[in-house]
Amino acid sequence: MSPGRRDGTRKTGKSGGTKVTQFRDHAVIEPQNPLQKAWARQSIEGIGSDPVADAERALAALSGEFAGWMDSECERLDAARKAVRAKGFDAETRQALYHAGHDIKGQAATFGFPRAATAAASLCRLIERTPDARRIPVDLVDQHVDAVRAIVREHGTARADIVAEALSTRLREVTDEFLRAENGGLLPDEDEVLSPPTVPRPGAR
Template sequence: MSDDDLEFITPPNTLKAKVSIGGVGAVDESVIQRAEEAIAGMTDDYLEWVYQDISRIELACKELKGSQEDRGEKLRAVFHVAHDIKGQGGSFGFDLMTTIGNQMCRLIDKADVDDPHLIEVIDVHVDAMKLIIAARLKGDGGRDGELMLAGLQKVCEKILG
């Protein structure tokens, strides 16, 4: 079949007809506005929550360094906290926290739980998170965020082989 024989068929876009504009079931812009204001007002709460989450990861890492027992279970605890951080970061404008939390989760999923360097790599991720929060580095962090993520990615690639 040659390019001359091709026919592009554009399906009709009926989505607009399915969305209510005004009336029952319609999107109320004032509700969205109030929700966004409520989330913006919770940023200080988020900072407190994320500090607590980081402390929980640090405690789990300390336990991992101290004992080889239940290593998988302790790493799962780190995974769950990193997953929470991943889920909350973007909601409050800390996109780097979401990205790093996701990277930690993927690292824990893929890494050998007995790798002695795994805890060091997790520690580096935690240090990056602490830096982001201390600097109130929102969004993607610009060039600094890009460099930080590139460095963390290289560390992960090295440990994962």
């Protein structure tokens, strides 16, 4: 710190690009920021000027592959469902089914399938909130997996929203009914709201 002026006023000056402000009992030194000019020059040249726009363009470039990725995720979910049907719920089949549903829950909205994310979230909730997964009816698992696959299959058609809304509503009803029965008549997450992630579709404004 440098000694200040005796009259209590302040004086601002620059030395070698460094800004120095003198106060009565101290000085504030602001060193030059060489990155500021570099960033300004980069923005003017159009390089990295808008990271959000760059990310949106990258997503848009990949959007043609999203349907294929979702089909692969649905196949993985179906395989996990078949394993549950064949072996019942054990540590391995429960984990595989949960992870397949969880990945769709987390990725489907980014891929442009937010309704599928809602159905997958319901499946994850069913597995998470049931005290003993072995008591989950396989038919209820089937309803969730088939709903996800139907929503993906109908995506882009005129009736896609109607189908997705009907399936999501029905899943919520049957899952709530089962969870109440398994948790002493109470919903373990009654204050929580199950909804799809609010992620815009690639290229959307």
